[in-house]
Structures are given as structure tokens and as C-alpha cells.
Amino acid sequence: MTPFDFDFLCKLLKERSGLVLTHEKEYLVENRLMPVVRRVGCATIAELIQRLKAPAADALKVEVTEAMMINESFFFRDKNPFDQFRDTILPELIEKRSKRRRIRLWSAAASSGQEPYSLAMMVASFSRLADWQIDIVATDISNEVLEKARAGIYSQFEVQRGLPIQMLMQHFEQVGEQWRISDKVRKMVQFRQHNLLTDLSVLGMFDVVFCRNVLIYFDQATKVDALERIRRQLAPDGYLILGAAETVVGLSDVFAPVPDKRGLYRPKPKPLAVAAVKPGAAGARVA
Amino acid sequence: MKRCLIIDDSSVIRKVARRILEGFGFAIVEASDGRQALDACRKDMPEAILLDWNMPVMDGYEFLRALRSMPGGDKPKVVFCTTENDLAHIARAMHAGADEYIMKPFDKEIVQAKFQEVGLL
Numbered sequence: 259m260t261p262f263d264f265d266f267l268c269k270l271l272k273e274r275s276g277l278v279l280t281h282e283k284e285y286l287v288e289n290r291l292m293p294v295v296r297r298v299g300c301a302t303i304a305e306l307i308q309r310l311k312a313p314a315a316d317a318l319k320v321e322v323t324e325a326m327m328i329n330e331s332f333f334f335r336d337k338n339p340f341d342q343f344r345d346t347i348l349p350e351l352i353e354k355r356s357k358r359r360r361i362r363l364w365s366a367a368a369s370s371g372q373e374p375y376s377l378a379m380m381v382a383s384f385s386r387l388a389d390w391q392i393d394i395v396a397t398d399i400s401n402e403v404l405e406k407a408r409a410g411i412y413s414q415f416e417v418q419r420g421l422p423i424q425m426l427m428q429h430f431e432q433v434g435e436q437w438r439i440s441d442k443v444r445k446m447v448q449f450r451q452h453n454l455l456t457d458l459s460v461l462g463m464f465d466v467v468f469c470r471n472v473l474i475y476f477d478q479a480t481k482v483d484a485l486e487r488i489r490r491q492l493a494p495d496g497y498l499i500l501g502a503a504e505t506v507v508g509l510s511d512v513f514a515p516v517p518d519k520r521g522l523y524r525p526k527p528k529p530l531a532v533a534a535v536k537p538g539a540a541g542a543r544v545a
Numbered sequence: 546m547k548r549c550l551i552i553d554d555s556s557v558i559r560k561v562a563r564r565i566l567e568g569f570g571f572a573i574v575e576a577s578d579g580r581q582a583l584d585a586c587r588k589d590m591p592e593a594i595l596l597d598w599n600m601p602v603m604d605g606y607e608f609l610r611a612l613r614s615m616p617g618g619d620k621p622k623v624v625f626c627t628t629e630n631d632l633a634h635i636a637r638a639m640h641a642g643a644d645e646y647i648m649k650p651f652d653k654e655i656v657q658a659k660f661q662e663v664g665l666l
Contacts, residue, residue: 337661414630414648418655422662423635423646432632 259287263307267322270310274323275399276455276480290325297321324400331369332419334376339470339499339521344380346519347497351465352386354495360391364461366454366469366488368396371407371447372416373468375439378446379429395461397452404449410439454484458491465493470501470521478509485510489525498523547665548572548589552582552608553597553626558649562595562626565653569666579603583611590617593665595656596643598627598634606641613642622663626651 259267264279267287271277279287291303298318300306310318334340351361363381365374374396381392398404417426417437430437452461454472467488473481489512492498498513500506500521506513513523549571551562556577563573574591576582580603582594594612598605605625612618625638626647635646645659660666 415652415655418648418651418658420658423639423659427632427635427639 259284259303259307263304266307266311270319271323271326272477272480274319275327275453276476276484277323277326278475278477278480279326287326291322294321294325324402327400327403331372332416333372333421333425335373335420335470336502337420338502339468340376340380342519342522343377343466343499344383346522347466348381348384348387352384355390355465359389360393361387361466362393362395362462362464364464364467364491365394365396365447366467367472368398368404368407368449369400370403370412371396371410371449372412372420373470374407374447374449375410375443376420377468378443379425381446382429382443392446394447395464396447396449397454397461398449399451399453401451404451407447408444408449410444411436412439413437455480458487461491463493464491465496466499467492467496468499470499471504473500473504482510486512489513492525494525494527496525498525546570546572547593548574548591549593549595550574550576550582550585550591550621551595552576552579552600552605553595554578554600555597558597558626562656565656566593566595568653569657569660579605579608579611582608583615586612586615586618586621591621593660594621594623595626595647596623598625598629598638606637609638609641609643622665624659624663 264281264284268279271279288303291306295303295306298306298309300309309315310322355361363377365377368374374394378394381387396407411433413436417430426437429440429443431440469488473484476484485506488498500523502521506523507515512526514526516522516524547570549566551559551566551573553559553562554577559575563575567573571593574585576585578600596605596609605627609623622644623642624645624647625643626649628649630648638646644663647655647659657666
């Protein structure tokens with residue numbers, strides 16, 4: 259691949275998905291794009307990139323972007339965020355939302371569904387939530403992984419990484435060599451194709467946002483932008499959960515880390531607009 | 546150092562499991578059937594047991610039932626590791642007192658995840 263082709267690909271991926279590709283990731287380009295090269299009948303990656311430069315290449319651009327996205331996921335990945343969700347966040351929300359009896363969760367890079375299904379299995383274990391409305395919205399940029407997520411069918415290897423055996427027994431059924439998640443859990447999750455870099459307001463407001471291992475692939479400006487837009491969709495007393503290798507510290511001032519809870523962040527209160535408070539107006543303090 | 550008893554009639558599986566578990570800091574004892582394993586437990590009860598199902602002399606299921614009824618036999622965390630991959634076998638093993646269940650083939654990440662799940666790592 260020529261440096262010009264690589265730069266073209268970098269620009270395309272950055273525009274489409276926010277993914278920042280560095281030169282040391284050239285091997286990844288070959289790994290991920292060769293199946294696309296074969297599928298569309300090209301001989302080389304260079305030929306594929308020529309096709310991408312043609313005017314009517316939108317469908318191909320989508321396919322290439324999806325192929326390059328990182329989709330590794332497994333059930334209860336990293337364990338700690340799920341322990342915090344079960345032990346800290348859900349009990350707190352059960353108290354705070356006791357009148358509304360509704361909680362909205364967003365898995366912002368759902369990939370093949372393991373994260374939102376892990377949340378659903380955890381919610382299902384809370385008998386106090388049995389008659390609540392729990393919305394679990396799961397989004398990903400890639401339609402291909404969402405199809406797998408919607409089907410809820412996983413290999414033996416996939417169900418063994420992070421999924422306790424008791425949960426496998428409780429929530430899965432065996433289909434030949436594979437395992438299918440129960441209809442009950444599958445129906446708890448709404449999967450939607452969505453790009454984090456586009457308008458998020460269509461997804462509505464959330465109490466908890468899981469956005470793990472996504473920001474690490476963005477450059478600084480894109481991270482800041484994504485965090486600010488996620489903040490707008492999060493309840494003032496809600497939680498943002500980032501991946502173990504991610505932080506907002508030194509990056510954005512719209513979230514603050516929760517002390518002693520690694521990976522958990524809360525929205526910072528918005529500063530009062532001084533001009534909006536007129537001296538002597540109701541509710542305004544006059545010294 | 547925590548001790549792990551690897552029980553499998555396949556020397557290849559024992560070798561692979563030993564390499565993985567030594568990497569996690571376990572001292573390893575090996576047995577090739579349930580009876581040998583019970584003798585090893587009477588001598589020195591390990592903290593962890595990785596257990597195959599189908600073995601000559603005494604199979605994994607019989608071993609587990611015998612282990613759980615002997616003095617101190619409730620202490621070790623037992624992780625089944627077997628080609629018996631259907632729900633009925635899993636349920637039977639858990640009912641007999643297993644703590645976790647690995648379906649063969651396995652790799653290092655799966656062993657790590659299961660041992661973490663039961664608090665051995």
C-alpha cells in the first residue's frame with residue numbers, strides 16, 4: 259500500500275467513525291481488509307482503495323469502515339464495572355427512581371452484544387426491578403456485528419470468556435455446538451445502528467452510559483466532542499462508565515471521576531449562567 | 546503458594562493445564578484418575594482442582610461426590626474441564642458440588658476467567 263493510499267484510508271476512517279489509524283497499525287489494515295478485497299472481486303488492497311475513490315462508493319465505504327472497527331467483546335468484560343453496576347449504581351438508582359420506576363441504560367459500543375446482554379442478565383437478577391421499565395439501548399456503528407448481537411447466538415469459546423457457568427445455565431439454551439441467549443434476556447435489549455459521532459439526542463436520555471474501550475481509538479478532539487455529547491444525554495445524577503485504559507482526567511471538564519470507583523464518572527453540575535439570574539428575582543440570593 | 550491438583554487421564558491435557566496454571570503461580574500435583582486423585586487429597590488437600598469427567602478406574606463425577614463427602618473435601622474449588630459439553634452434564638456436575646465448568650477445548654484466557662470467577666486468582 260502506498261503512503262497516499264494509507265493516508266486516504268486514515269482520512270476516510272476518521273471521518274466515518276472517528277477511528278484514528280497510525281502507521282504501526284498497517285498490519286491491521288491487511289488483516290481486516292483482505293476479506294473485503296476478495297468479496298468485492300478486487301485483486302489487491304490498492305485496487306480496493308481505487309474503487310473507494312470513485313464517486314458512487316458509499317456502500318463500499320460503509321463496508322470498509324465496518325471491517326476496520328474493533329469488535330472484540332466478551333461477557334462481563336473486566337468484571338469490575340459490572341460489580342460496580344450491581345453493587346453501587348443499581349441500588350442507588352432503585353432508590354432515586356422509585357417513583358418513576360424506569361431506568362434507561364445505554365451500551366454505546368455494543369459490538370456483538372455481550373455487554374448489553376451482561377447488563378440485562380444482571381438486571382434480571384434484581385427481583386425488585388421485576389415490575390420496572392428497564393430500557394437497555396445498545397448501539398454500534400457496524401450493522402454486521404449488530405446482526406450477530408440481535409441473533410444472540412454465541413460459540414462455546416465466547417460463552418466461556420467471563421460468563422459464570424450458573425448464568426450460562428440460567429440464561430442460555432444449547433443449539434448444536436452453539437449457545438443461544440434466552441428470549442427473555444434478548445427482548446430486554448434494543449439494538450440500534452448508530453454512529454457516536456452523529457446526533458445522539460435521537461436516543462433519548464439515560465441514567466447510565468457504558469462507553470468502554472471506544473474513546474481510546476479517537477484523537478483528542480474527537481474524545482472531547484464525544485464526551486460532551488454523551489454528557490447531554492445523561493441524567494445529572496447518572497453515571498458514565500469508561501474502559502480500564504480510559505479516563506476523562508485532563509481531557510474534559512464535563513465529567514468527574516467517582517472517588518474510589520475506578521472507571522466511574524459523574525456529570526459535573528453545569529455552572530449557573532450569571533446573566534440568567536436577575537437581582538431580586540424569585541430564587542435569587544441578594545447579599 | 547496455592548496448590549492445584551490436575552486430574553486427567555490424558556498426559557497431553559495435564560501438560561497443557563500445568564503450563565497454564567504454573568503461569569498463574571500454582572504448585573501443581575497431577576493424577577490420571579479419580580482414585581489416584583482421592584489418595585492425593587487425603588495426603589494433602591489442595592486449594593484448587595481441575596477435573597476431567599471421563600477417566601478409567603474412577604471418573605470425575607464419582608471423584609467429586611467422594612471428595613465432597615470426605616473431611617476437608619468441601620474446601621477445594623473444583624473446576625470441571627471436560628468434553629461433556631451439554632447442559633445436562635453441566636447441571637449434574639454443579640449439583641454434585643463443582644464450582645465452575647470449562648468445556649474443552651479451552652485456552653489460557655478461559656482458565657483464567659473461570660479461576661477468577663471462583664476466587665482462585
